Amino acid sequence: MKRKLLQIGAVALILLSFTVFDFSDTVEPDDSAENTLSVPTAAPEPVAATPNLDAxxxxxxxxxxxxxxxxxxxxxxxxxxxxxxxxxxxxxxxxxxxxxxxxxxxxxxxxxxDLALQTQLYENKIARLVSTGFSRGDAESRAGTEVAYPGTxxxxxxxxxxxxxxxxxxxxxxxxxxxxxxxxxxxxxxxxxxxxxxxxxxxxxxxxxxxxxxxxxxxxxxxxxxxxxxxxxxxxxxxx
Ligand SMILES: [Zn+2]
Missing domain, CATH: 3.30.1380.10 (Muramoyl-pentapeptide Carboxypeptidase; domain 2)
Known part of the structure; x- marks a missing residue:
């Protein structure tokens, strides 16, 4: 009876060791797979489409x-x-x-x-500035920030x-x-x-x-x- 028990125990031990071995063998790859998947991945940045600059x-x-x-x-x-x-x-x-x-x-x-109208507006602006005491040169540079130079x-x-x-x-x-x-x-x-x-x-x-x-x-x-x-x-x- 005692021997019988020992035999059963030995078989159980062998099965257990196989089980443990199998268990660890199958778990390891799963673990690595899980690690790979759990690496946080950054959400892709929305990429603005490049506009057609020639439009x-x-x-x-x-x-x-x-x-x-x-x-x-x-x-x-x-x-x-x-x-x-x-x-x-x-x-x-x-x-x-x-x-x-x-x-x-x-x-x-x-x-x-058109160019003629813009020229007229630009010259009018300079004339007004000159009439308030600006030199022609100063009037021209100031006029350009308020009334665009003809063509621009x-x-x-x-x-x-x-x-x-x-x-x-x-x-x-x-x-x-x-x-x-x-x-x-x-x-x-x-x-x-x-x-x-x-x-x-x-x-x-x-x-x-x-x-x-x-x-x-x-x-x-x-x-x-x-x-x-x-x-x-x-x-x-x-x-x-
Ligand atoms: Zn305007």
């Missing part, structure tokens, strides 16, 4: 980038004796229509300008519009407080327009703060520019 709505015109000589504008009447390029016409009309639906009164006070105005593209409130048409910083500007600043990006010369960006845009000058850049660019609080120059620089 017509992304043309950059500023004091350092004159409008190309062969640039053509497809003019279409936008009211108040102003025209814009047909590329932004529908978006502009939708924006103004929705603004009016809110009971507001936006007015297109300036759209496309965004109004040559037909994609820029000066929009004011019918109830306050002054082109000065007080325009910012009008109901129309408050609405446009909040909503224009939804139509592909940006406030082109924002406050605090004059060093980059070359133009003073103009809470009335809007520029069509398309929906994607307008959304990104609005969201990031940047200007067009900064937006384009991200992809150069």
């Amino acid at each position: 017509p709505e992304l043309i950059l015109v500023n004091r350092w980038n004159a409008i190309p000589d062969d640039y053509t504008v497809h003019e279409i009447a936008a009211g108040n004796n102003q025209t814009v390029d047909k590329l932004c016409y529908d978006a502009l009309m939708n924006m103004l229509g929705d603004c009016q639906a809110e009971g507001l009164e936006p007015l297109v006070c300036s759209g496309y300008r 105005s965004e109004h040559h593209t037909g994609l820029a519009v000066d929009l004011v409130d019918m109830n306050y048409q002054g082109l000065d910083e007080a325009q910012e407080q009008t109901a129309v500007q408050q609405w446009l600043m909040k909503n224009s990006w939804k139509y592909g327009f940006i406030l082109r010369y924002p406050n605090g960006k004059s060093d980059i845009t070359g133009i003073i703060y103009e809470p009335w000058h809007y520029r069509y850049v398309g929906l994607d660019a307008a959304g990104a520019i609005y969201e990031q609080g940047i200007c067009l120059e900064e937006y384009l620089a991200q992809y150069k």
Whole structure:
């Protein structure tokens, strides 16, 4: 009886050792597999699609980038004796229509300008400055930050519009407080327009703060520019 028990015990011991061996043998690879899977993996960063910088709505015109000589504008009447390029016409009309639906009164006070008109505006500005005591040289450099030098105005593209409130048409910083500007600043990006010369960006845009000058850049660019609080120059620089 005692021997029988010993035999059973020995068999049990052998089985147990096999079991232990098998157990450890199968567990080890599982462990490593589990370790591999449990390594925290970073969520992939959303990659912004690179915009087509050659798209017509992304043309950059500023004091350092004159409008190309062969640039053509497809003019279409936008009211108040102003025209814009047909590329932004529908978006502009939708924006103004929705603004009016809110009971507001936006007015297109300036759209496309040819070289002759810009020259006239620029010379008028210099004359006014000279009449208030500026030298011709000082008047020219100051005028350039308020009225773009002919050939460097965004109004040559037909994609820029000066929009004011019918109830306050002054082109000065007080325009910012009008109901129309408050609405446009909040909503224009939804139509592909940006406030082109924002406050605090004059060093980059070359133009003073103009809470009335809007520029069509398309929906994607307008959304990104609005969201990031940047200007067009900064937006384009991200992809150069
Ligand atoms: Zn303007």
